[in-house]
Amino acid sequence: MKLYGSTLSANFRKVAAIALELEIDLHVNEVNVYQGDGQSAEYLAQNPLGQIPSLVDGDLVLRESNAIALYLAEKYGNNPIYSNDFAQRAHINQWLFWESSQWQPMLSEVMGAVVGHVLLPAVLPAPENSPAWDADKCLKQLTFLEQHLSTGWVAGETLTIADFAVGAMTTYFSRCQFPFELYPNITRWCNALHTRTSWANTQHTLWR
Ligand SMILES: N[C@@H](CCC(=O)N[C@@H](CS)C(=O)NCC(=O)O)C(=O)O
Numbered sequence: 001m002k003l004y005g006s007t008l009s010a011n012f013r014k015v016a017a018i019a020l021e022l023e024i025d026l027h028v029n030e031v032n033v034y035q036g037d038g039q040s041a042e043y044l045a046q047n048p049l050g051q052i053p054s055l056v057d058g059d060l061v062l063r064e065s066n067a068i069a070l071y072l073a074e075k076y077g078n079n080p081i082y083s084n085d086f087a088q089r090a091h092i093n094q095w096l097f098w099e100s101s102q103w104q105p106m107l108s109e110v111m112g113a114v115v116g117h118v119l120l121p122a123v124l125p126a127p128e129n130s131p132a133w134d135a136d137k138c139l140k141q142l143t144f145l146e147q148h149l150s151t152g153w154v155a156g157e158t159l160t161i162a163d164f165a166v167g168a169m170t171t172y173f174s175r176c177q178f179p180f181e182l183y184p185n186i187t188r189w190c191n192a193l194h195t196r197t198s199w200a201n202t203q204h205t206l207w208r
Helices: 010-021 041-046 065-075 086-119 136-148 161-172 184-194
Strands: 002-005 027-030 054-057 060-063
Touching: 002 010, 010 065, 010 161, 054 065, 060 065, 065 086, 065 161, 086 136, 086 161, 136 184, 161 184
Parallel strands: 002 027
Antiparallel strands: 002 054, 054 060
């Protein structure tokens, strides 16, 4: 099994950490999309969008980090981070869909300029303004997650793939002046995630 991407990317880190949690022996092929690697003919043949991550398992070629996360969790069933109970699975999946449809788009918009500058300082100038963490669309999603995380993990009492999915974009929080002090539950959860070796070991030094 081969995973393509770079730990510079939150979506790659999401999948790489899940693979570590599941103790999957996969080969990582470095594709630095920020330096144009995603636009090579070879990579575009595999992922026409030129994005990371992508996974190759035999004849299966898969893109979309949450789809890859689910594939790994289902293939390596009977694992603690993806329940065998249908109702609990539905609950976990609900958070994966929220992550890709609401959480990540909102965070991409608010953090994009800073993240772009950190990745490509010679090309993208530092933004004049700090990320607008107090914008209405941020407050709505952040308040929602903050209230939800008063105890436990994203999908309940145990760590699941939903934590890695929702946690992925928090990779950029420190460099984007996220107001941790205003969100104690999110902060507690971020810290708890960092106690996982899988999460700590997939953090790129750029995002510390
Ligand atoms: N929805 C996709 C998003 C993938 C994505 O946007 N990846 C970024 C890195 S985090 C990328 O490859 N960007 C380069 C590009 O879009 O050209 C997923 O979850 O895998």
